[in-house]
Amino acid sequence: MNAAATRRLRVHILRYNPAEPEKAARFQTYELDEADGMTLFILLSELREKQDPSLQFDFVCRAGVCGSCGMVVNGRPGLACRTLTAELPAEFTLAPLPTFELIGDLSVNTGKWMREMSERLETWVHAKQEEVDLRRHEEKMDPDLADEVYELDRCIECGCCVAACGTAHMRTDFVGAVGLNKVARFSLDPRDERSEADMYELVGNDDGVFGCMSLLACNDLCPKELPLQSQIAYLRRRMAKQGTG
Amino acid sequence: MRVIYSDVLVIGGGLAGLRVAIGARRRGFDPLVLSLVPPKRSHSVAAQGGMQASLGNVIKGEGDNEDVHFEDTVRGSDWGADQSVVRMFVNTAPKAVRELAAWGVPWSRVRRGDREVIINGQKVTLTEKDEAHGLIAQRDFGGTKKWRTCYASDGTGHAMLFAMGDRAIAEGIPVLERTEALSLIHDGKRCFGAVVRDLITGELAACVARATVVATGGAGRLYRVTTNAVINEGIGHALALDTGVAALGNMEAVQFHPTAIVPAGILVTEGCRGDGGLLRDAAGHRFMPDYEPEKKELASRDVVSRRMEEHIKKGHGVQSRFGEHLWLDITLLGRAHIERNLREVKDICRYFLGLDPADKWIPVRPAQHYTMGGVRTDHTGQNPALAGLFAAGESACWDMHGFNRLGGNSVAETVVAGMIVGEFVADWCEGAELEVSTRLVQEFVDRERASLDGLCHGGSEDASVLRIAMQEIMTSKVGIFRDGAELQAAVDGLAELYRRSRNIGVRSNAPGANPELVTAYRTQKMLRLALTVACGALARTESRGAHFRADHPQRNDQAWLKRTLATWPDPLADLPTLNYEPLDIMTMELPPGWRGYGARNQIEHPDTERRQQQVSEIRERLGSAGRFAVQEALMPYEHLLPVSIRGRNERLGEKLP
Numbered sequence: 001m002n003a004a005a006t007r008r009l010r011v012h013i014l015r016y017n018p019a020e021p022e023k024a025a026r027f028q029t030y031e032l033d034e035a036d037g038m039t040l041f042i043l044l045s046e047l048r049e050k051q052d053p054s055l056q057f058d059f060v061c062r063a064g065v066c067g068s069c070g071m072v073v074n075g076r077p078g079l080a081c082r083t084l085t086a087e088l089p090a091e092f093t094l095a096p097l098p099t100f101e102l103i104g105d106l107s108v109n110t111g112k113w114m115r116e117m118s119e120r121l122e123t124w125v126h127a128k129q130e131e132v133d134l135r136r137h138e139e140k141m142d143p144d145l146a147d148e149v150y151e152l153d154r155c156i157e158c159g160c161c162v163a164a165c166g167t168a169h170m171r172t173d174f175v176g177a178v179g180l181n182k183v184a185r186f187s188l189d190p191r192d193e194r195s196e197a198d199m200y201e202l203v204g205n206d207d208g209v210f211g212c213m214s215l216l217a218c219n220d221l222c223p224k225e226l227p228l229q230s231q232i233a234y235l236r237r238r239m240a241k242q243g244t245g
Numbered sequence: 246m247r248v249i250y251s252d253v254l255v256i257g258g259g260l261a262g263l264r265v266a267i268g269a270r271r272r273g274f275d276p277l278v279l280s281l282v283p284p285k286r287s288h289s290v291a292a293q294g295g296m297q298a299s300l301g302n303v304i305k306g307e308g309d310n311e312d313v314h315f316e317d318t319v320r321g322s323d324w325g326a327d328q329s330v331v332r333m334f335v336n337t338a339p340k341a342v343r344e345l346a347a348w349g350v351p352w353s354r355v356r357r358g359d360r361e362v363i364i365n366g367q368k369v370t371l372t373e374k375d376e377a378h379g380l381i382a383q384r385d386f387g388g389t390k391k392w393r394t395c396y397a398s399d400g401t402g403h404a405m406l407f408a409m410g411d412r413a414i415a416e417g418i419p420v421l422e423r424t425e426a427l428s429l430i431h432d433g434k435r436c437f438g439a440v441v442r443d444l445i446t447g448e449l450a451a452c453v454a455r456a457t458v459v460a461t462g463g464a465g466r467l468y469r470v471t472t473n474a475v476i477n478e479g480i481g482h483a484l485a486l487d488t489g490v491a492a493l494g495n496m497e498a499v500q501f502h503p504t505a506i507v508p509a510g511i512l513v514t515e516g517c518r519g520d521g522g523l524l525r526d527a528a529g530h531r532f533m534p535d536y537e538p539e540k541k542e543l544a545s546r547d548v549v550s551r552r553m554e555e556h557i558k559k560g561h562g563v564q565s566r567f568g569e570h571l572w573l574d575i576t577l578l579g580r581a582h583i584e585r586n587l588r589e590v591k592d593i594c595r596y597f598l599g600l601d602p603a604d605k606w607i608p609v610r611p612a613q614h615y616t617m618g619g620v621r622t623d624h625t626g627q628n629p630a631l632a633g634l635f636a637a638g639e640s641a642c643w644d645m646h647g648f649n650r651l652g653g654n655s656v657a658e659t660v661v662a663g664m665i666v667g668e669f670v671a672d673w674c675e676g677a678e679l680e681v682s683t684r685l686v687q688e689f690v691d692r693e694r695a696s697l698d699g700l701c702h703g704g705s706e707d708a709s710v711l712r713i714a715m716q717e718i719m720t721s722k723v724g725i726f727r728d729g730a731e732l733q734a735a736v737d738g739l740a741e742l743y744r745r746s747r748n749i750g751v752r753s754n755a756p757g758a759n760p761e762l763v764t765a766y767r768t769q770k771m772l773r774l775a776l777t778v779a780c781g782a783l784a785r786t787e788s789r790g791a792h793f794r795a796d797h798p799q800r801n802d803q804a805w806l807k808r809t810l811a812t813w814p815d816p817l818a819d820l821p822t823l824n825y826e827p828l829d830i831m832t833m834e835l836p837p838g839w840r841g842y843g844a845r846n847q848i849e850h851p852d853t854e855r856r857q858q859q860v861s862e863i864r865e866r867l868g869s870a871g872r873f874a875v876q877e878a879l880m881p882y883e884h885l886l887p888v889s890i891r892g893r894n895e896r897l898g899e900k901l902p
Contacts, residue, residue, distance in 0.1 A: 019446070019757035036566060037508060039597075049709045053761030054753040058282070061474045063511040064596055065403060065589065066286040082596040103423075103445050104757055111283025111422045115414065124411040125349035132347045134340035135892045135901060139347075140379030143354035147585070150351040150397050153404055157285060191349060 007034040007090050011043070013055070014095040017104045027093065028052075040073065040080035040094070044106075056104035064223065067158030070097050071106050077160040079223045080106075097163035099172075110159040117175055121202050123182040125192045141190065152185035152231065154224045161218035161228065173207040177218035177228045180209055184231040187238075200242040209236045246690055247450040248683075249421075251277035252674050254438050254454035256426045256481055258284030260402075260659035261638025261666075262460030263409045263418075268667020269456075270416045274674050277452065278413070278420040279441060281476050285410045288462050288474040289659060292402025293589055294516030295384060295394035296660075297653035298338035301896050302355050302380040304371050309383075309391035310899065311335040312872055318651055320840040321388045321545050323790035323800060325495065325617075325647025325808070328833050330624050332882040334645050334654075334661050339894040341660040342381060342395050350408045351397050352381040353586070363521025363577055365541065366531070376897060384586075385519040386652040388545035388842070394653040399514050399589045402656055409660070421452075423758075427766070429457060429484050429634065430681075430689045436634035437681040439484070440693045444758045449694055451686045455677045456670045458626075459485060459636040460663075463616035467775045468724075469716035471613035472505050472512035481640040483770035485620040486777065490630045492810040492824070494621040494642030496774070497781035500650055500791045501725050502614030503549040508567035509597050510612045513590045515652040517607075518542040520586060522575040524553065525606065526561040529572075537842055544842035547649040547791040550611035551843075554725050557610075565608065572606035579603070611725060615639065615655060617646045617791065618778070621810060624885050626666030633677060635670055637662040644808065648790025668887035700765045704748030708765040711742050711749070715768075715775050718742075723779050728796045732783040739779055740819050743772040777811045777821045784823055785809065788844075802837050802850035806830065830856050834880035 009032055016025035030047050041062045048055045057080070060068040064082040071080050072095040074088060100108035117123070161177035168174045183203050186192045203209045212232055219229040253269040255262045258280030266276035278284065301309035314335040319326055346352055357378035359370050386394040397404035413420070426439040430451065438453040464479025465471035485491040503524070504513050518524070523531050524542055536552045537544045544552075553571055556562070562569030575583060575590070580603040583591055587602070594602045620628060620636035622643045628634040636643075638659045645658060722735035746769045753761045787801035788794050807825040814822055830836055830852035837853050839845045860879060867875045873893075877883075883891055895901050 017755060017757055020755070037597075039509075048760060049713075053709075053751075053764075054755040054759070056758065056760060059475050060282050060286045061288065061291050063291060063509075064592060065400075066282075066288075066290050066474065068282060068286045084596075084599075109423075109445075111286070114283065114285070115420070115422075118411060118414045122415070124408075124415040125347070127347065132343070134343050134890070136343075136895045138343045138352075138381055141352075141354050142379060143356045143382075146351050146354045147398075150353070150400070150404065153351050153397075153407065154400060156290075156403070157283075186349075189349060189351075191347070 009034050009085060010091040012093040013105065015105050016102065018102060019104070034085050038085045040083045040085065041069065043085060044080070057106040065156060067156030070110065070158040070160045070163065071095065072097060072163065077163040077221055079158060097159050099162055099168050100159060110157065113159065114157045117179045121175060121179050121182055123186065125186065125189060126194050127191060128193050139191065145190070149185060149189050152181055152188065152226065155181055155226060156224060158223060160221050160223060164217035164221045166213055166215045167211045171207060171211055174211050175203060175208055177232065179203070180212070180232050180235055181226060181228060184235050196238065196242045200239055203235070204239045204243050209239050212236065246687055248686065249277065249450055249452045251275050251452065251454045253277070253456045253458060253670055254452045255279065255458045255460055256439060257460035257462060257640070258420055259287035259289040259460065259462055259638065260406055260409055260656060261663045262458065263413045264660050264663020265458050265460060265637055265667040265670060266418050267413055267416055268664060269671050269674070270418055272671035274671055276418055277454070278418060279424045279426055279452065280420055280422050281425055281444065283422050284413070284420055285406055287406060288477055289406045289656065290403045291474060291512065292656045293399040293512065293514035294386065294519065295396030295401045295653050296342060296405070296657040297386065297389070297393045297651065298342040298395055298657060299335065299393055300339055300342065300381055300383060300395065301391065301898070302377045303383045303392050304373055305385065305392035306383045307898070309393055310872070310896065311894070312876065313390050314338070314393060316835055317389045318645065318654060319835045321649050321651040322647025323649055323840060324802070324806065324837040325498065325789055327644045328835065328880060329882045329885060330643050330645045332834070332880065333624060333665060333886050334658065336886070336894070337661045337664060337890055338657050340890055341657065341664060345405055345408055345660065346381060348408045348412050350404045353396050353398060355380050355382045366521070366523060366577065374897070384516055385543065386515055387518065387543045387549065388540070388651045394519065396516065398585065399516055399587050405656060405660070426484055427693045428689060429488050430686055431488055431490070431631055432685060433490055435632045437686070440689050444763070447757050447759060449690055451690050453679070453681055453686060455674045455679045456633050456635055458666070458670060459620050459634070459640050460638050461640045463639045464774055465613050465616065467716065467719050467771060467778065468613040469720040470505070470510050472502055472510055473613070478767055478771055479616065479774045480767060480770055482619060483774050485628070485634070485636070486773060486811070486813050487770065488631060489812065489814045489816065491628045491634060492621045492630065492812045493777060494618055494644055495648065495781070495809050496618035496778045496811055497785055497792050497809060498617035498648045498790060499613060499778065500546055500615035500617060501550040501611040502546055503553055503611050504573050504609040505612035506593065506598060507565065507570040507608040507610050511593055511597055512614065513573065513593060513607060513609065517573060517575050517587060517590060520582065521578055522573055523577070525572040525574050526556060527563045528561065532556050532561065540842040545649055545840070546652060548843040550725055551793060553611055563608065570608045570610045573609045574606045575602050576604060576606070615650055617648060617650055618642055625669035626662065627669065627673065633673065635666055637666040648792055664890055665887060668889060697762065697766065700749055700751050700762060701754060703750035705750055706745050706748045708749045708768040711746055712764065712768045712771065715739060715742055715772055719775055719778070723782055725793065727782055727792070727794050729783065732779060735779045736776065736783055739772060739776045743776060743819060746772050773813060780821055780823060781809045781811060798844070798846070800847035802853065803848050806837070806850055832880065834876070836860060
């Protein structure tokens with residue numbers, strides 16, 4: 001470590017507990033010393049242990065793979081666990097992801113939203129043959145195609161794309177980039193036997209792919225760097241063709 | 246009192262729990278899943294490198310089958326495993342991977358023709374068969390004779406959990422997200438469900454069911470340095486322990502993974518070494534061949550972790566401001582391979598270390614990784630003491646890992662156990678009427694409410710302080726190298742913390758979930774569990790698998806070929822009660838011997854030689870009748886499996902009869 005003095009961080013956290021509606025939403029300021037390699041996971045854990053046991057937030061894997069800790073860091077949605085304080089100014093704000101139901105402080109109910117989206121878009125393989133003989137060889141798949149499916153399968157449902165989406169702020173039923181990416185993923189998967197017409201039923205409307213205004217903050221902010229811009233554009237072209245054809 | 250009824254209450258929404266729920270649903274029962282977090286955020290998601298199943302599709306997997314997988318797993322366990330359960334597992338693993346393929350997991354696939362790989366630090370060209378093109382691919386992992394680990398890049402757990410989670414949604418399985426079980430409802434003979442707490446509102450309810458399944462994963466957070474997610478606090482283990490009746494098996498068997506990054510403790514997959522990565526010391530020297538000339542970096546995890554710590558103790562560690570570490574070098578694999586097959590590793594290095602692993606070495610040191618011990622069950626997943634209580638996955642001890650789990654066998658176990666236990670749970674439900682006294686349910690709810698009230702109006706102890714002290718003791722005294730004096734100090738220290746934990750008080754009275762209250766009640770449970778680990782380790786005066794006693798360095802089959810069973814019958818007691826369950830060598834398919842790596846100095850059991858003679862005689866007599874006949878004669882197991890998942894597995898070189 002170089003000889004620079006330890007920074008004193010000032011963190012403004014948006015506080016609100018729906019169980020205490022009489023206390024209005026407010027920013028509360030905490031101060032603490034920065035440590036080497038400090039992430040927002042370490043910072044918030046320390047605040048809760050040492051300064052404010054009532055502070056609510058969500059972490060699970062703390063390794064950037066589970067999607068629990070999406071929050072708005074200095075105005076940008078992102079994963080808190082892999083955000084290093086060294087990349088932030090000494091004074092910054094934390095707020096919960098908008099558009100999701102607030103549980104308290106920085107904790108939002110992305111799980112409920114994602115389950116509803118999955119039920120609506122039926123985000124699972126629809127196979128004609130329900131039962132496969134598990135003793136026999138698996139169906140073959142082209143190795144490149146398997147990699148392409150994996151690429152879109154990497155979504156962790158963190159909700160950053162939804163929180164950053166202009167349409168999602170206006171249309172509560174918009175499926176978001178996360179939903180459109182799922183449709184793209186299952187369309188690409190040869191094991192899913194749904195047709196273009198089936199997919200059009202799911203997203204061929206303003207709550208689906210035609211609701212996207214191409215602002216594309218989703219693409220800029222996706223923590224897994226999914227190719228959302230190209231996938232949404234491609235899906236829109238296909239759905240427009242399906243709708244007019 | 247709010248009571249929620251279902252047929253099968255599954256506590257835990259990871260791979261094992263979801264697969265049990267799906268199995269029960271497919272048999273016509275109503276499952277209900279409780280999950281601390283949305284199921285797709287469970288720790289199963291963090292498994293990177295892959296799932297072992299002896300498909301043998303790649304050229305380096307040629308000749309692989311259940312027999313080889315069986316032997317690797319038993320050797321890995323240091324003969325602590327239940328060999329019948331291992332047989333059930335290895336025969337079901339290929340079916341599990343194929344089921345997941347049908348459900349949408351984008352397994353990486355074999356490409357026909359030549360490809361360049363790194364083996365033992367050298368470039369080698371492999372030629373994959375035409376007929377394998379498009380089948381599921383396998384990579385190399387530690388402690389295995391063949392390339393057996395199926396994978397989806399290095400996001401295998403993620404791909405599996407999302408396919409499983411979506412399958413559960415497709416089956417309409419309800420999940421109570423952000424709900425925690427506080428205690429199991431039971432009458433000392435039978436389990437009737439659990440008292441649960443809503444982690445949004447703080448409200449209590451009773452979930453009553455014919456069968457209750459603990460599938461809550463590991464207990465890594467007993468330790469300060471662990472690869473486990475923050476929710477892996479061993480609460481499911483503690484729920485069973487707190488019944489006073491159900492036993493936990495082999496809790497002293499704790500795995501330390503060789504390659505956690507320093508200082509964050511985040512895992513980088515064994516696939517790094519499986520794909521050809523090397524371990525290096527401060528001088529840049531590749532040291533593993535000096536210790537393990539046969540398996541080198543790919544000995545089992547317990548062995549590699551011990552060798553790394555040994556090498557650091559000899560003064561070869563790299564000094565850093567976060568303490569000493571060693572290097573994991575994957576630069577030799579090349580950027581293209583890393584960006585295709587090790588991309589999560591690349592992300593972790595980029596975000597948490599600020600380095601590119603295609604150019605630079607990764608700082609690593611062993612960290613707590615896996616809990617071999619768990620809720621003791623028979624081969625059906627049911628606890629022998631409490632009827633209707635089942636367990637599956639990492640929180641269970643049925644017991645397929647013994648004293649050391651092989652890499653790639655954990656996610657494999659989750660789905661295999663889910664398939665098997667799901668069927669047995671359904672069988673149980675077919676015969677089990679739900680007769681429970683509402684008074685009993687009310688008593689359990691009242692007890693939990695009184696306990697929470699007690700914490701809210703409690704004493705002066707701060708749960709966070711006690712928890713940090715516990716984690717420090719576990720990491721420093723109940724770690725990779727153990728000895729009697731240190732373990733005694735650990736037990737004494739933990740017992741003192743446990744006594745203090747009776748005086749925990751919660752400062753915050755915020756309505757709703759109240760995170761401080763959550764920490765408080767979990768810490769009391771975790772301390773009992775930590776004591777169970779430490780007491781088991783202190784009592785076991787031998788070295789086996791991941792349990793290494795510097796003062797008893799030999800594996801002692803004569804005195805210790807037995808499973809630890811820990812219970813906590815008296816809630817006012819300060820320590821658990823330990824009992825032991827012997828393993829019978831005379832029924833083993835693979836009698837105890839040398840593992841093929843690590844130390845070679847066990848104290849033999851008198852039965853070993855006798856059984857070895859029997860086994861040799863059977864192999865000689867039936868060898869020409871084929872491997873299935875030999876296996877059947879050595880240790881019949883197929884009758885133990887549910888009928889629906891019996892049967893052989895097709896391979897390129899092995900057609901179905």
